[in-house]
Amino acid sequence: MEKESKSKNRREFIQSGVRLSLAMALGSVSGLALSKVVKDDYVWQIDPFECTQCGRCATDCVMSPSAVKCVHAYDLCGYCDLCGGYLKPDSNALSTAAENQLCPTAAIERKFIEEPYFEYIINEDLCIGCAKCVKGCTAFGNGSLHLQIIHSICDNCNDCSIARVCPSNAIKRVPASEAYFIKGDFTKKSES
Amino acid sequence: MKSSQIIKATSYSLAIIFVGLLIWWLQTDPTSDFEVSLDGADNRGSGAEAQDVKIGEYFKQFADDYTEMSETWPRFRGADFDNISKSPVKLIDRFGAEGPKIVWSKELGEGHSGAAIYKGLVYVLDYDEEERADMLRCYSLLTGKEMWVRGYTLNVKRNHGMSRTIPAITEDYILSMGPMCHVMCLDRETGDLRWGLDVAKEYQSEVPLWYTGQCPLIDDGKAIIATGGNALLVAIDCETGEKIWETPNPEGWKMSHSSVMPFTFGGQKMYVYSAIGALVGVAADGANAGEILWQTTVWNHSVVAPSPVCMPDGKIFMTAGYGAGSMMAQLSESNGNFSIEVLSKYPPRDGLACEQQTPLYWDGHLLGIMPKDGGPNRNQLICVNPDNPQEMVWTSGTETRFGLGPYFIADGKLFILSDNGTLTIARPDVKKYIQLDQAKVIEDGHDAWAPFALANGYLVMRDSKTMVCIDLNVK
Numbered sequence: 001m002e003k004e005s006k007s008k009n010r011r012e013f014i015q016s017g018v019r020l021s022l023a024m025a026l027g028s029v030s031g032l033a034l035s036k037v038v039k040d041d042y043v044w045q046i047d048p049f050e051c052t053q054c055g056r057c058a059t060d061c062v063m064s065p066s067a068v069k070c071v072h073a074y075d076l077c078g079y080c081d082l083c084g085g086y087l088k089p090d091s092n093a094l095s096t097a098a099e100n101q102l103c104p105t106a107a108i109e110r111k112f113i114e115e116p117y118f119e120y121i122i123n124e125d126l127c128i129g130c131a132k133c134v135k136g137c138t139a140f141g142n143g144s145l146h147l148q149i150i151h152s153i154c155d156n157c158n159d160c161s162i163a164r165v166c167p168s169n170a171i172k173r174v175p176a177s178e179a180y181f182i183k184g185d186f187t188k189k190s191e192s
Numbered sequence: 193m194k195s196s197q198i199i200k201a202t203s204y205s206l207a208i209i210f211v212g213l214l215i216w217w218l219q220t221d222p223t224s225d226f227e228v229s230l231d232g233a234d235n236r237g238s239g240a241e242a243q244d245v246k247i248g249e250y251f252k253q254f255a256d257d258y259t260e261m262s263e264t265w266p267r268f269r270g271a272d273f274d275n276i277s278k279s280p281v282k283l284i285d286r287f288g289a290e291g292p293k294i295v296w297s298k299e300l301g302e303g304h305s306g307a308a309i310y311k312g313l314v315y316v317l318d319y320d321e322e323e324r325a326d327m328l329r330c331y332s333l334l335t336g337k338e339m340w341v342r343g344y345t346l347n348v349k350r351n352h353g354m355s356r357t358i359p360a361i362t363e364d365y366i367l368s369m370g371p372m373c374h375v376m377c378l379d380r381e382t383g384d385l386r387w388g389l390d391v392a393k394e395y396q397s398e399v400p401l402w403y404t405g406q407c408p409l410i411d412d413g414k415a416i417i418a419t420g421g422n423a424l425l426v427a428i429d430c431e432t433g434e435k436i437w438e439t440p441n442p443e444g445w446k447m448s449h450s451s452v453m454p455f456t457f458g459g460q461k462m463y464v465y466s467a468i469g470a471l472v473g474v475a476a477d478g479a480n481a482g483e484i485l486w487q488t489t490v491w492n493h494s495v496v497a498p499s500p501v502c503m504p505d506g507k508i509f510m511t512a513g514y515g516a517g518s519m520m521a522q523l524s525e526s527n528g529n530f531s532i533e534v535l536s537k538y539p540p541r542d543g544l545a546c547e548q549q550t551p552l553y554w555d556g557h558l559l560g561i562m563p564k565d566g567g568p569n570r571n572q573l574i575c576v577n578p579d580n581p582q583e584m585v586w587t588s589g590t591e592t593r594f595g596l597g598p599y600f601i602a603d604g605k606l607f608i609l610s611d612n613g614t615l616t617i618a619r620p621d622v623k624k625y626i627q628l629d630q631a632k633v634i635e636d637g638h639d640a641w642a643p644f645a646l647a648n649g650y651l652v653m654r655d656s657k658t659m660v661c662i663d664l665n666v667k
Contacts, residue, residue: 078352082401082495082514089515089565090493095236098229106229115240116351116401139564140514140547 042173044160048146048183050170053135057147058128060162067154068129068147068162070107070122073183076144079117084140085133086110086120102132124150146183240399245344247376247388250325253340258332261312263647267360268306268407268451269499270600275552277602281649283664285605285617286629292615293663294633295650296336300659303355303371306598306642307652307659309333310361310380314645314652316659317368319354326370328359330383333650336661340383346372352402353656356449358643360410365430367410371403373447375417377430387433389417397421397447400468405449405497409463411476418465420447425463425474427482437482443489445469448496455502458525464500466491466510471500473523473530486530490537491519498550501558507578508532513547513563515540520581536582541567543582544574548596548641553578557585557622559606561594571595573608573618573625588625598643598653602664607644613637613655615662634658 046057046068057068081094086108091100096110107126111119122145129147137145149171163171174181269275301319308315314331320343327343348354348371359368365386366378373391378384391397397420400406409416414436415428424441428434446468453464454476461476462485471491475483493516501509506525511518517539521532536543544551544560551560558576562569571593575585588594595611605628606618613634619626633653634640640655649665 080352080401084514093231094494095231096229096233097231101229106227110234112234112236115237116349118234 041176043151043156043176043179044149044154044163044171045174045179045181046147046149047170047172048143048148048181048186050168051131051134051147052168052170053131053138053147054167055130055132056165056167057162058130060165061129062155062157062161063153065127066129066162067149069124069127069150069153070129070131070133070145071148071180071182072120072122073144073146074119075184076142077120078142078144079113079119080141081116081118083110083118083120083137085137085145087136089136089140102136104128104130104132108133120145144183148180148182151179242393243346243372245346245372245374245390247344247374247390248342248378248385249344250327251340251342251383251385253383254338255332256339258337258339259312259334261333261648263309264311264361265307265309265645265647266362267308267409268358268643269550273453275550275600275643276554277600277646279602279646279648281603282666283603283605283649284666285619287617287631292631292633295334295661295663296331297658297660298331298336298338299657300654301354302350302656303353304639304641304654304656305355306358306654307645308359308361309645309647309650309652312648313339314661315359315361315366315368317355317357317359317370319348319371321354324348326355326368326374326376328366328368328376328378328383333647333652333661342376342378342383342385344370344374344376344388346370346374348372348403353639354403356403356405358407358645360408360415362410362413362430365410367408367415367430369404369406369408369417372399373397373404373419375408375415377415377428377433386430387428389428389433391417391419391447392421395419395421395423395426400447400449401495402449404447405451406447407451409452409454411454411463416452416463418447418450418452418467420445420467424467424472424484425452425465425482439474439482439484443469445472450496451499453500453502455500455508457502457506457523458528458530460485460525460528460530464502464508466496466498466500466512468492468494468496471508471510471519471521471532473532486523486532488521488532488534490534491521497548498546501551501553503553503578507535509544509551509553509558509578509581511544511546511551511560513540513545513565515565516545518543518545518581520578536580538582540565541569544576549598549643552599552601554601554620555622559599559620561596561599561608563596573599575622575625585622586624588627592625592627595640597640600644600646602646607651609633609640609644609653611638611640613640615653633662634660 109121330339375389377386423438425439427436450466462473472487473485496512506523519537546560547563573588597609599608608616617628637655645652
């Protein structure tokens with residue numbers, strides 16, 4: 001009887017040990033996976049309020065076309081017929097004809113909504129990040145068009161080639177948990 | 193097979209393959225999957241439907257007692273169209289420790305319409321967003337008490353604000369022009385309706401982008417309106433509403449945001465107007481009243497907000513935003529015939545240019561704030577000599593930038609309003625920029641673009657939502 005009890009305890013001990021080992025292994029794997037998810041890695045991003053639309057994001061990024069794309073903060077847009085981001089300055093007409101479009105790759109789609117509003121949609125596949133539209137929107141409009149590094153395209157190089165050449169130091173490492181600076185949600189930092 | 197035959201066969205084969213590839217390469221169009229961007233891809237609508245508007249249908253009197261005062265600011269750019277106050281009233285050059293003395297403040301519909309002042313009363317054409325109506329409001333200058341309001345129902349959608357114009361006031365009349373080109377003429381004292389004119393309907397005019405910016409003009413009892421469409425300019429008897437003359441518009445030039453500026457040169461009084469299509473001079477009086485005296489289509493831009501700056505020697509300076517830049521032209525007269533010669537025309541980064549406000553002509557120099565596409569001088573106040581508007585006499589410097597707000601001169605001081613409601617006092621000078629003081633007047637100000645109005649030392653200014661009156665009198 002006593003022998004049987006000892007044997008059972010040994011079996012229970014081994015079973016408990018295996019369970020504990022499994023639980024610890026699973027916990028470790030989960031913890032590792034969780035740490036991977038929540039770990040505050042850094043990525044490159046453009047501060048839209050520092051960007052001077054110099055055009056180097058299009059030419060100096062190692063990706064071709066650039067990982068920098070124009071994004072549109074719709075809640076800031078005026079939905080104007082005469083859009084400084086879509087039309088060339090002093091364009092012949094307010095139309096979609098190629099000669100009036102500012103974008104060199106026709107990456108902005110212009111859609112009539114209702115009088116007097118037009119919507120502007122960025123085709124990310126066509127955008128090369130040249131910032132011509134951003135410059136026009138900033139100069140004549142509400143500044144709703146702005147550049148962002150798209151992380152699904154970006155290689156996150158340690159030595160970011162566009163950060164190196166940015167004349168206004170607008171490209172900085174930011175926590176991966178706050179990977180985008182979209183205007184409207186992201187506001188200009190106080191100068192004080 | 194002999195080796196020589198193998199070599200020959202291989203050579204022929206390679207030659208045939210090469211020729212085939214060459215033909216393929218020459219015939220293949222690498223752009224075959226490109227789409228051509230053509231006009232009309234946005235499915236633009238046919239334009240807003242015309243509304244039936246009963247101009248002046250609504251009136252309400254709130255009060256009838258106010259303190260009558262001596263001075264006036266009767267229209268856009270003041271009595272002399274130069275944005276320079278000639279009042280002898282002494283104004284402060286510093287705000288002092290207490291900051292600007294705000295006398296009253298009013299919430300208005302979103303817009304950029306400025307005020308006119310006449311003997312203690314302030315007039316402003318507001319768009320009432322709740323009532324959905326253009327409302328000409330009359331306030332007491334001293335207290336801000338609303339005296340009366342007259343208006344008409346009109347649906348206007350937000351488009352960088354709604355209201356944009358300043359009424360013209362004389363002893364007898366008030367003349368306003370609303371966002372959709374509705375002209376309303378009232379009796380000044382009572383606010384009674386004299387007559388109304390739906391310009392867009394009457395003249396088949398195109399309402400300018402972001403709505404009307406043209407400030408109407410009363411000249412010698414005549415309402416002068418640049419209509420575009422079936423006529424270029426019209427003169428209407430303020431007393432009766434009868435048309436006196438119409439300027440033909442065979443070229444179909446359109447209405448701009450620019451306002452009509454009276455100018456006398458070579459013994460001829462004329463109205464200078466920058467339409468969308470041309471800069472023109474129209475005879476203001478005499479047997480040929482209403483006829484075009486001169487024109488130049490060199491000045492042709494899709495959006496023109498500033499008004500012509502006419503100088504005593506016949507130079508006329510025009511500027512506009514959205515990449516247009518500026519033009520300096522010389523008007524000449526010979527035996528009653530006028531001609532205009534373009535002296536210079538340049539993009540905004542190459543010289544004085546302004547997007548919304550009209551530059552000041554002061555002490556033989558032009559002063560203006562550069563637009564955002566003005567290159568290194570963007571948003572700076574700059575001074576140029578009209579003989580060469582591309583050479584800066586001075587700039588306010590990289591640390592002192594402004595926006596699209598107004599600027600004017602009063603009591604030998606230059607007042608400049610920034611977009612955020614900050615008011616700067618400077619000393620006008622032809623050698624350098626001299627800043628005296630600066631203070632925030634409108635808290636959380638936004639798009640403070642409406643021109644100033646000043647009378648008896650009280651300055652009326654606004655941002656997109658709030659109009660304030662501040663006391664600039666030296667105590």
